[in-house]
Every structure is written in C-alpha cells, then in structure tokens.
Amino acid sequence: MKAIGFKKSLAISEPESFIEFEKEIPQPTGRDILVKIEAIAVNPVDYKVRQNSLKDQVSNEPKIIGWDAAGTVEAIGDGVSLFKKGDKVYYAGAITRDGCNQEYQLVDERIVGHAPQNISTEEAAAIPLTALTAWELFFDRMHLSPEKDQGKSILIIGGAGGVGSIAIQIAKKVLGLKVITTASRPETIEWCQNMGADYVVNHHDLAEEVKEAGFETVDFIVDFVNVNQYWNDFVQLIKPQGRIGSISDPGQPVDLRLLKGKSVSFHWELMFTRSTFQTDDMEEQHKILDKVAELIDNGTLQTTLGKMYTGFTADHLKAAHELQESGKAIGKTVIKF
Numbered sequence: 001m002k003a004i005g006f007k008k009s010l011a012i013s014e015p016e017s018f019i020e021f022e023k024e025i026p027q028p029t030g031r032d033i034l035v036k037i038e039a040i041a042v043n044p045v046d047y048k049v050r051q052n053s054l055k056d057q058v059s060n061e062p063k064i065i066g067w068d069a070a071g072t073v074e075a076i077g078d079g080v081s082l083f084k085k086g087d088k089v090y091y092a093g094a095i096t097r098d099g100c101n102q103e104y105q106l107v108d109e110r111i112v113g114h115a116p117q118n119i120s121t122e123e124a125a126a127i128p129l130t131a132l133t134a135w136e137l138f139f140d141r142m143h144l145s146p147e148k149d150q151g152k153s154i155l156i157i158g159g160a161g162g163v164g165s166i167a168i169q170i171a172k173k174v175l176g177l178k179v180i181t182t183a184s185r186p187e188t189i190e191w192c193q194n195m196g197a198d199y200v201v202n203h204h205d206l207a208e209e210v211k212e213a214g215f216e217t218v219d220f221i222v223d224f225v226n227v228n229q230y231w232n233d234f235v236q237l238i239k240p241q242g243r244i245g246s247i248s249d250p251g252q253p254v255d256l257r258l259l260k261g262k263s264v265s266f267h268w269e270l271m272f273t274r275s276t277f278q279t280d281d282m283e284e285q286h287k288i289l290d291k292v293a294e295l296i297d298n299g300t301l302q303t304t305l306g307k308m309y310t311g312f313t314a315d316h317l318k319a320a321h322e323l324q325e326s327g328k329a330i331g332k333t334v335i336k337f
Contacts, residue, residue: 001025003102004314005062009055012321017050018314021062025104028077032106035089039125040100040312041068041305042320042333043162049095050321066099067092068332070115070125080109082286088115090289092129094275101317103337110282111275113289116296123303124293126332127166129271130304131292132285134167137222137245137269138175140284144220144243150176153215155237157181157203158224160188162332163247165195165304167222172196173300177220180213182206191330195304206233218242228252238264245269306331 003023010017028034049065070090073083083089091112093100115124138144154171158164159181171177173196182203183189189200201209203225210218217239223230223246234244235258244259245267256266274282295301307323309316312335320333 001103002312003062003064004312004317005064005101006050006054007059007062008057009051009053012047012050012318012325017321018317019062020314023102026106028075028080028106030077031079031109032077033073033080033083033089033109033112034075035069035071035091035105035107035112036074037069037071037100037103037105037337039070039122039334039336040066041125041129041162042317042324042335043067043129044324045095045129047321047324064098064101066101067095068125068127068129069093069100069105070121070128074104076109082109083112083114088117088121088124089113090115090124090128090293092132092271092285095272096276103312108275108282109286111285113286113293116293118297119303122308122334122336123305126162126303126305126334127292127296128289130162130166130332131170131301132288133163133247133269133271134170135288135292136271137247137267138167138170141267141269142220142222142243142245142265144175144177146174146176149219151178152219153178153180154220154222155180155182155210155215155218156197156222156224157230159183159192159195159197159200160330161224162304162329163224165191165306165331166301167224168192168195168197169301172198174295180210180215180218182225188330191306195302203230206230207236210237220244222246223248226250227254231255231258235259238262240264243267304331305334308334308336310336312337 073087180199199213227246240262
C-alpha cells in the first residue's frame, strides 16, 4: 500500500518534507480494526508534530502522522465487538501509533465511530478530532449541560478554526448557550455566523469588543488559539464562579492565582489523553463519535469542511500543511483519496 511520511523534520517547502513510499498492509489483532481510508483531514497538530518530532535526528523508516480519517472496515481483530467488515467509520486515531497518512490503518475500535450516513466521506473526515476536542472540553472537563446551563453565555476564541467551527455548533445547538466568538476577516466572520454564532467580535481588543456586544462578563470561556495572549482579558471577562477551558500550548506559565478572587475553575483538554493512557473510559470516544454522527444525520450539526484536495499525494499533503501553517485556514482541510 501507499503511505506518505518523513524521515526528518523539514520546512514544508523542502522536497522531502513529505515522501511517498510503499509498505505492507498490516493485519488487525485484539481490539484493532483495519480501515481502508477514503479521506483524511489535516489539523494544526499535524504540522506541529512534523516540525518537531524529528528535528534533531533522521529516521531510518519514514514517520507516518495524521489524525483524522474516514473509510471502511476491511478486517477486524479477534477481540472486536463494536464493528464488522464493511462498516463505514470515522475517527481521530492515537498520537502514539502510525497515523492516517496511508491507504490502510490499524486503529483501536474504542476510539472509532460509525460514520454519519447523510454526508460524504470527505465531509465526515473533517469532523472527528475537532468534535471530540470540543465535546470532551464542554461535557467531560467543564461539566456543562443543557439542563443547567441553557441560556448562559460562552466566549469562543478562534471561531473559524477547525475546533472553533464545531464548538460554535455544539455550544449553540446542543447546549443552548449564547455564543460570542472571535474572527477578524470578512470571510471568517461570515463563516462563524453560518456556524451559528450569535455575536462575532474582533480579538484585537477583546475585552472592549465583548463589552460592546453587550456582555460585561461571560459565564464560560474556551480558548482554541493562545491562552497567554488573552489571559488578562479572560480574567477580566469571566463571571464569578465561571469556567475557562483551553487546548492551546502556552509559551509561558498561566497565572491561575488571578482566578482565585472569582473562584473561577480552569480546564485543560487534550483529545489524545484517553488513547495515550489507555484510560478505563477510553470507549467514551466511540460513544461521542456515534452521538455526533447522530446529530449530523438529524441536521443538528453540519460538517466543517472548508478546503478539499482530491488525490492522496505528497504534494497535496504539503499544500494542506502549508495552509494550516499560514493560520488562514477556515474550517477543516481535507484530502479525498
């Protein structure tokens, strides 16, 4: 089968930043399923791992990354109970194993969902990593619920990005929150409005913009960009006893002491935690993806596919990484095989 990887961390403009090669199709055992991949999506984590994982060394074998895929179950291990051959699936994989930049991939069934039926495979590939991230942050980390939080306000930093796009929808349509999100370009403002945001504000003067939108404080804040950049604004804007969540990688320590006076809680989210540590509740990701598929099929949620390339090639993977690195990507970037 064909795979695409790299032997050293190089700038995306370098000819060997990605190389195509052939490898054997693996066979599943235990709870693994073998998926014939039909579409993948590229996320910021992809280029961050490509830039840093082999910075000081050259690997003998190409490293295969990629964490969003959709396809068909080709074979199952002897411990598999959630899927059968021929099932359409979507998933975000584990960061500790070979990724989805290959034609076939082994993945643990506990982090795989049945793909939505009412959208295309490439539209489905845009969903898993970001939907899991937003869902886990809202429900598992911040413990939000429509029963007790409906009508409350949430500020989402980075609304037009991959996670922001699905987070707006979940916050608005599943939790029933009033959604304020950040965007600064006409095209990203329109995108956020189409995703369901009630208010779109400019992040360049965040606290003032939120107040001009009519909110002195907000109940919840989630950061999908840079927690250091907006920390003082968060401290000012969050309501007493509010909750702040983040997925970003701060370059400097975050001063949690500034939250003490308001008794505000802070929550980290990393979608790879369950698979990396093989947690007892690892199968929750399967359940979340099945629930998200149901919400897509009944029209509550929509795909966040923004840009698509057709053809599984090194050139298309380079183009997708270049777009992600530019910071200009809107929604999700997908490659259809």
